[in-house]
Amino acid sequence: MTINRRLAATTVRLLPGLKQSGSGRVLEAALKLFAERGYAGASVRDVAAAAGVKPATIYAHFPSKEHILAELCRIGHEGQYRGVRSAVLGSGGDPRDQIVAYVRAHVGFHTSYPMLAVVANSELHVLSDELGAATFVLRRESEDLLQEIVKRGMRSGVFKVKSAWLAVAAIGGMGLRVAYWFAPTYELSAEQVAAGYAEFALRLLGGER
């Protein structure tokens, strides 16, 4: 094991309620290997071995290697989007509460499903326009939601930033990176990290109470 790891996490976690069938085992194995070595760095044979299956069996569950990645990217982005969306809907109408809800959910997703986040974000470029389409929509939707909150806050005067887009990029970017360094053994808990980042986001927007 080298010192140099792509992400700190070691536990593989797919979204709940997906590990049933044989294709679930393949997905989980691919998740781990794509996260640790990258899509091009993990072969179908590697994935098969990790899933306890022969290479040919992979093709009984997925039409191609790229389809496996597409599925993982979709699952990842869908999980992230559902998380932030329901969090925001469950908060009040104050843009500050919405930002806190969004960032806590966003960071929470990256601490809970670091491998899914890493694959969905840093292997997405491999996908063809066609296979990535579902994921692009979700990604866009997620980003739009955050931007909407920021813009509403700017209009109502609780946020003061020069560019809403730039603030969205900064908040999104800092949350994204969490997936790479967070591990359950880290000195701060996932909740503390999420709370810390939520406060960072509020401050960044000039909206601290």
Next chain:
Amino acid sequence: MTINRRLAATTVRLLPGLKQSGSGRVLEAALKLFAERGYAGASVRDVAAAAGVKPATIYAHFPSKEHILAELCRIGHEGQYRGVRSAVLGSGGDPRDQIVAYVRAHVGFHTSYPMLAVVANSELHVLSDELGAATFVLRRESEDLLQEIVKRGMRSGVFKVKSAWLAVAAIGGMGLRVAYWFAPTYELSAEQVAAGYAEFALRLLGGER
């Protein structure tokens, strides 16, 4: 050309004063391909073709494919570290000035050399401990410098954060992502982005004047 690109930038830029020899052309070609497709996704033959050379010629300049990546990672991290270090040294003793200097230089590097930043950060995990050693030192040094500034600011009372490490991770992370979306055609200039992020960092630390 797919819609889905790993990074927005298209111009290849190695650090100034490196494009002379034949090995410089190889480095530049590898930089472009590793940035766009990832290390494992770009073959030696691809790199050779992009450099206008036959595959075997690559091995007259580098002992292996991994050595090319190691060199790019080292160059990238060295450029980043030199940039932030000299910027901080050139600013006053006020931690707030130092943060502004650091973040402007950090973001500036990611807008000026996006491909170098992408390769150095997201392909580093491929390197063996041995080949990555020089890079790990630089990365650590860069991070320590930022942490030092934050801690000094906390001691002197101009910054108020619960965890210096978390703030460093957030500031570093948001800057890192700039390399992926920034392009000279973006509506904000590189200077505007750098200035915006510097202000974000100050606010995040509770150190806005």
Next chain:
DNA sequence: TTGCCTAACTAACGTTCGTTCGGTTAGCTT
């Protein structure tokens, strides 16, 4: 002219890649 050095070349090596095909199970339904 001769000899050497550098930098590029051609050709191929053994391996691994994604994928396919034809066939074999095990468990369920009828």
Next chain:
DNA sequence: AAGCTAACCGAACGAACGTTAGTTAGGCAA
């Protein structure tokens, strides 16, 4: 007992992989 389905496997395909060995062409010093 017969048939269906889902899951899996062994063996192999052509292509691409990183890398190596040996060769050739041009410039320079003797």
